Amino acid sequence: MPPGLTRGFAIGTVTSFVLGACRGVNTRPAAPVAAVASAVSVLVVGTWLLDVRQAIVDASEIGAAIGLVFFLKSQLCGRWPACVGAVLLTGSASAFAVYTAKAVLPPGSAPGRTPAGVLLAVVTGIAVATLAARLLTRPGGPLRPSTASLHPRESLGLPLRPVLTATCAASAAGLGGAFVGAATQGLQHGLHVGIVFALVLGPAIGLPTGLIAWLNQPGRLPSASALRTYQHDRALAWLCFAGVTTTATATQIALDGLVQSLIDRLGDSSFTAQPVHGLLFGMTIGIVVAAYNTAWPNYVLCITWFAVRRLLPWRFMRFLGLLHACEILRQEGPLYSFRAVELQNYLAATYAPARGRRIPRRRDDLPESRPGTGAPTCGRTSR
Template sequence: MRGRWTVAWALCAAVTGGLLWGWPLRDPERISAAAAVVSAVVALFGVASAWAWRAGRGRRRADGAQVADAAEALARTVRRQWEEEAILRQLYGPEPLPLLWSDCACPGVSDRRQTVGTEVVCRADEPLALTEAFGSLAHRRLVVLGTAGSGKTAFAVLLVLALLRGRTADDPVPVLFSLSSFDPDRESAGNWLRRRIAADYPAMGDTEQYGAGVIDDLLTEHRLVPVLDGLDELPERSRAAALASLDGTLPADAPLVLTCRTDDYADAVRQSGFLTGAAVVEPAPVRTEDALAFLSRAMPPGSRQDGWATVAERLAREPGAPAAQALRSPLMVALARSVYAGTADEGDEGRDPAELVDAERFPTPAAVERHLLDALVPSLYERARRQDPARGWDPRQARDYLIRLAAGLHARDDYDLAWWQLHRWIPALAGPWRRAAVLASLGCAEFLLLTVFLVAVLDAPSRAEALRWFPQSVLESFALPPMLALSGLVTRRNRTLPRAAALAAAVALAGGLALPPSSWYYYRDASASTLLASIGFFCFAVWLVLLGVGLPTPPRTPSRGRPAPRHWRGQLVRALILVISVTAISETVFAGYAMAGYGSVLPPGSMPWGALIGAVAGIGLAALDWVRAPATGAEVATPASSVRADRLISLISAGACAVVFVLPEAVFRAVPWVPSDPLRTTMFSAVVGLFHGAVWGSFLALAAHSWPYYTAARLLLAARGELPWRLQAFLANAHRLGILRQVGPVYQFRHARLRDHLATRPASS
């Protein structure tokens, strides 16, 4: 609170001192302008004080009732999310695979027995026993180990659902996260958890409903059980650091569940030490008779059950056969269920499970596993296409798309298919300088289209005069590369308002330094003060846009929220404060120009113009704040919903920032001193300013959001034939078929083995 009051005082003092220092006030007109500046600064201090007071109120910690309400809302959302995911992953139907979990026999990976608590022995298909085993731990800390495909993720999902089903009002809420996005070199485990909760469950950011800092309260009061899946999915160099961050950042008595492959966890423990107070469990191999009984019950009546009966008879005689060894893995059991789920009347030729015991075709367990991994995608898509020929994807084409997706993720050593990072797959959009060059070229193309529009639609006086407009626009587009590149070099996106304003000013100034050639070209007959005024107005307009949408670079996370009438009183107060603040700043800028001697290059009555521009710009920025309102408590972030939210905010931001940018530009162009040649008539200059500012404002706004980059990358990859045109529909369909799994707003392959296997397969085209 004290810091915001300091910022308010410093801002007002800087504006007053900067405008009044060194300027003679003997001229009565300058005295009146100075009075206007002082009054504007007083108004600015008033709104800044209101901002500081309002911010201080908004930062008040949530009370106990709000924290409890947030925990209840989060529990309902998490349960609904993972119930749906468990159904898609077929973890319950017809019943879970019986798998026994017990204390890990690997030495040196767990804490002392007296610290951990009782011995853990449980089965994932028994929810009550699962919750009792977890509740018996002294610190409710558990590490789940196992080999690849041993069912660690399924155990984590079933544990989350079991804890939620038996949860009382005072019990903590289990929340499942994928660890693949954690970078211990850039942030601590606590900060990463806060960021993931805010991104995956946007409703927790509703400060009106749950108070400020509710995520911190949920963590510090141990009202959450973070279930962190996939320590082994981190790069090898980061696993030990991540384990050390989890053990050193989170309190030793904070509940926690962690999954990892056994060998990778043992290596991390040797480098950083074990997780304090955590029990460590691993599964026993699946018994052959249990696997075959599970597969037989999962099959519809018909020839498939006869095939599994043949497999059972053969493996009973040969318990060491390759198929028996392969089916000891829960992953292979799940794959076999998906591959051989069809019935004979569906015409599923060549999918008889009896083929698994053919020693000539499958002489080793690895051969059986490769066969199941190869057959999974064609089997699922062929079955889906028979059920719905009109909507089904071609199996061969779908396999090619999945191979390219897997190869792209494997090449980047990534497990998360995050749509807002798809532009990194395009070399021209990956680096900040290359991206700046590409976007500047697109800006020139936009200005060329605008020139054609002005000539063809608005009937510019002559082609030669219109060609004077296009070179000016090209010269002005050279301001884009330094702005975009400087923004791309800044990695931290979460900044306070004063730091964001200062950074936006630096970026706007970097763009303004590239404007003298453009200003001289368009205002070649004007004085030096006119050139400086044009650059200053450009920087002011850019600063307003950047203050509203952020830096023009791909954000680390997509925008979220949607227009909603919830808590309209608080939103209205914030909107009024923002409008009054921007109006006061705009009026101060116009008055400052008048005091600096630029009054002759401004329209008559510049102070009313400043108020009008500031009011309209403030309304546009308030609209952006409105559309970023948190989602409702019943929503959870999904890939499709996050794409829609970011697309909506991107388009609204583009429209609002077009208006925010266009007013200073149009007003400055439509001034009386403009030479009287046909191209630069007052009306035509105003129209040119409107279109010119709209292009600049919308371009900068779109460059600050994820959806435009995703759309450009998606269309380019689709044009190459590497991905489908309807990418989100394809991914959602693959998720419904069980090829992909959904973790918050990202997709993952159902298992790392499947991703790695597909990445090595050649595409058919």
């Protein structure tokens, strides 16, 4: 990606995904893990592709920023004064982390990354991401599965407002990159980035995003099963990703016939717009759009977290279907409930707050039912 749409855009993309996919979730406990994981990832990839000194500086910047985004998510979703304070605090911490990392490196070997430039890039990236999240969704509200449907509904209205809102949100990312590029690389470079990523790719991405948001409104739809809801939500998530990516790539390919003459007049040769730029720009925003409109990305994160810790099976929906087939669970529309009253009472007592009881981790920890009660009897087979 061209200068202005690199580190700040990466931090802004992660911020958008966190605000979209983690609605109603307290991400503060995961802040240290997010900071370390992002810093290590940047360090490994940067050492492999670039230089270890550049990787150290970038890892300190991105790790500090992403860790604070997880820690201050409630402030980013709250009132505007708290949101502005959280953005400035994140940018200042990233700039200080870069300054510390450069001080550790040998003199004359540190990359040319000034704290002021880091502060500008991080603040711009997180500010644009927060603005886009507030325009496209309710980052402080609960997360619900998608309700998008092609069936006619009276409550939909016209798609003009959702399309305009999505276009402004998508173009804001390009404008942020243009602002940072102009401040660091010169006015002509900033105009070049703004024309390509805000003027051209912004409306191209805003159109499918707005249409998806327009269709994704509550309607009088019949109550579907849990598996059907999951499949529908997953399909829309992939549609968001594929639709935005395809539109951005196709628009970038057609860029020569749109504004190429205007770009030539700028005389900026720092980068040449290629289809790969549209592909990368569309893929990153496509993931964010999927997080805004569906619950499936959050579901994947949760299942991965619990499956790695061996608390849930990887194929959780299939596991629920098996429990329903064995008459352990009762299915009522998209909801499941336990059939056995004794099992319900036992789980309610075990997971009740402030009881201090041990959570069962194996089947033989569950109580055996008495004969004639109709409750399933747990065998002695270990997990």
